[in-house]
Amino acid sequence: MNTENQKKIAAEKATESIRSGMVVGLGTGSTVYYALLKLGAMVREGLDIVGIPTSAGTEKIAIAEQIPLATLATHPTLDLTIDGADEVDKDLNLIKGGGAALVREKIIANTSKKILIVVDESKVSRVLGTTFPLPVEIVRFGWEATQTEVNRICGESTLRLAPAQDGNQHPLITDNGNYILDCHFDGIPAPKEIELRLNNIPGVVENGIFVNRADKIIIGTSSGIRYMG
Numbered sequence: 580m581n582t583e584n585q586k587k588i589a590a591e592k593a594t595e596s597i598r599s600g601m602v603v604g605l606g607t608g609s610t611v612y613y614a615l616l617k618l619g620a621m622v623r624e625g626l627d628i629v630g631i632p633t634s635a636g637t638e639k640i641a642i643a644e645q646i647p648l649a650t651l652a653t654h655p656t657l658d659l660t661i662d663g664a665d666e667v668d669k670d671l672n673l674i675k676g677g678g679a680a681l682v683r684e685k686i687i688a689n690t691s692k693k694i695l696i697v698v699d700e701s702k703v704s705r706v707l708g709t710t711f712p713l714p715v716e717i718v719r720f721g722w723e724a725t726q727t728e729v730n731r732i733c734g735e736s737t738l739r740l741a742p743a744q745d746g747n748q749h750p751l752i753t754d755n756g757n758y759i760l761d762c763h764f765d766g767i768p769a770p771k772e773i774e775l776r777l778n779n780i781p782g783v784v785e786n787g788i789f790v791n792r793a794d795k796i797i798i799g800t801s802s803g804i805r806y807m808g
């Protein structure tokens with residue numbers, strides 16, 4: 580089974596946990612995309628849920644799929660969130676933020692009763708921080724000074740760029756109006772400590788380390804579905 584199919588079977592498996600009446604956190608990314616398509620079909624067949632999106636991109640897809648949306652203002656507690664990840668370890672720790680949605684994803688994760696993470700097998704890692712650079716969202720004011728402080732922890736980081744309308748690469752601006760630093764670790768042996776140290780730097784909004792948040796990781800593999808948790 581190729582990677583795309585691995586993503587699809589993992590994402591669709593996660594939607595089997597959704598029941599009418601639930602408030603559902605809608606994650607971001609190319610894996611969750613398949614869950615959004617499936618949820619859309621389920622809603623059109625009568626499933627009665629509201630979704631809270633973790634990004635403007637997901638909101639757009641959910642609207643196109645006719646998934647009713649809500650906000651944390653009216654629905655402060657979520658029953659279940661389906662989200663992706665960029666790297667996962669055997670302790671269910673995650674690196675997220677490859678899609679630049681980590682702040683909203685962490686807020687949603689924090690208020691969800693249950694979190695299902697959907698990935699393909701390439702995301703499973705022995706030591707977190709060895710296969711994917713850690714995204715750190717920072718405010719634009721004084722960002723160079725913030726980067727200097729971040730680099731004291733990770734050694735080296737790069738400002739994430741994205742193509743703009745003029746055809747050139749410009750700093751990527753998140754849904755929250757901030758920049759992203761991608762931090763190159765050679766493994767993160769103590770993820771919780773690094774998460775807290777990074778978040779203690781003035782100018783850092785949030786980072787993509789998620790510790791003790793996932794209840795289950797659904798992994799699409801070349802030979803079918805595997806679970807962690």
Ligand SMILES: O=C(CO)[C@H](O)[C@H](O)COP(=O)(O)O
Pocket residue numbers: 606607608609610611662663664665674675676677678679680681684
């Ligand atoms: O954290 C995320 C977005 O901020 C995504 O969940 C993560 O990047 C995985 O995306 P994909 O399923 O496209 O690999």
